[in-house]
Amino acid sequence: MIKLENVSKAYSAGVPALNDVNLEIADGEFVFIVGDSGSGKSTLIKLLLKELEPTEGTIIVDGRRLGAIRHKQIPKFRRNLGVVFQDFRLLKDRNVYDNVAFAQRVIGASVRESKRKVPVMLSMVGLAAKYKSYPRQLSGGEQQRVAIARALVNQPKILLADEPTGNLDANNAWEIMKLLEEINERGTTVVVVTHNMDIVKIMNKRVITMKKGVVISDVDGDFNED
């Protein structure tokens, strides 16, 4: 579960990127976050990852109050979360397999375990055949799939995606969204920040709309832009 209570974040005094946000996302939900550029969507994601500290308010992720997590415990906390970004953020000098296996190595998984899990993830995202390719040899959509496989290989409870289709054409964007939906159907909570209104409308999920750091609408299904 994700819960924000009266959360505000100001990068510099007086100009809040988030202003008194209250939000609750239940386990297993699929949620879109939409809004204008600069409305505070990425800031929200960073707060959930404890990459940033809120100026005010309380954030609870997976039953843990983020303010109470000490620096040393952050890695362990983050292992419950998977993250995907617009720019993929793959390691350029490693092939597909090693990029995904890297996430396993980071959490100290055994080679045996990662040899079992990585191929499963790669076939789930449809890239089993390209496990030896390097990121530069892949299309944007394929690179994003690798990133998703990497985010999921440690079996996080929550997947956070900040504009995962921002660099993709319509077809690839659709495929990635379908993949995220599939992952959600397997039980992972999925939070997707996007600008792609066509997809948002068709997928018929909960949509949280932000504007200037404030949640201005929160509708479940049947989303219409006003």
Added chain:
Amino acid sequence: MFSLASMATMSACIFLFGLFFAIVTNFEAMVKEAESGMAVTVLFDEGITQEQIDAIGQEIKKRVEVSEYEFISPEQAWEEFKGDYFGDNAEAAAGFADDNPLANSASYAIYMNDISMQPVLVDFLEGLDGVREVRHSEVAGRTLTDFNSLIGYISVGIILILLLVAVFLISNTVTTGIAVRKDEIGIMKLIGATDYFVRAPFVVEGVLIGLIGSVVPLALLYFLYRKVVFYISDKFSFLSSLLNFLPAQKVFHTLVPVGLVLGVGIGFLGSWITIRKHLKV
């Protein structure tokens, strides 16, 4: 690559350190030897009794700065004198027959642990009853003492400079490494890597640079040292009484562990500190 350059410079630092260390230990050994050969001689009042001489001997024995003392009887003094001045010409010496011209020259020869304490000892000895004269080489004593402390200061200075240079180098290498791998580090952190996991490769790199950067110059120095000592003793054998080189084993017995600890320690600390500074992970 950058780490190769810093390994080379690290090697140069440790090489200089080792070179300096070898020279200093040899110098110190030579100075020590010169010191230990330098005695303070105590001559007695005329007509002194053996009991009084023994009493003075007891006083000398109590002093901590004394390493050894030796009673030289008039007969021994005469024998030595004869040896020095008459040499093989025994007949000339025989002219003195039983009439020892040095009858009054019984003495104690005192050897010291620490030549810098010489003035104190001399003052003490001069204050004793029955002591006519204390002979000592003041200039030599002071020069050796000064020389010793000069060597001490120079070593500390050079070692400090070398340490700073080496730490700076490692720090630079690590900083560059962090800049190059910034993305990777960011990804690692988001995936949930511990600080330890992020730091480990940099620390390993630093330690490796330190290890290789000390093993190579130490090995080089070892062979050089043996070659040079052999060469000098061979070509300048007339200096051999002056220059008494320590055997390589003796110098490197200390130099190798010190050099390794320095290299690895600098590598470890340099990288550790830099990472702490650059990675608020």
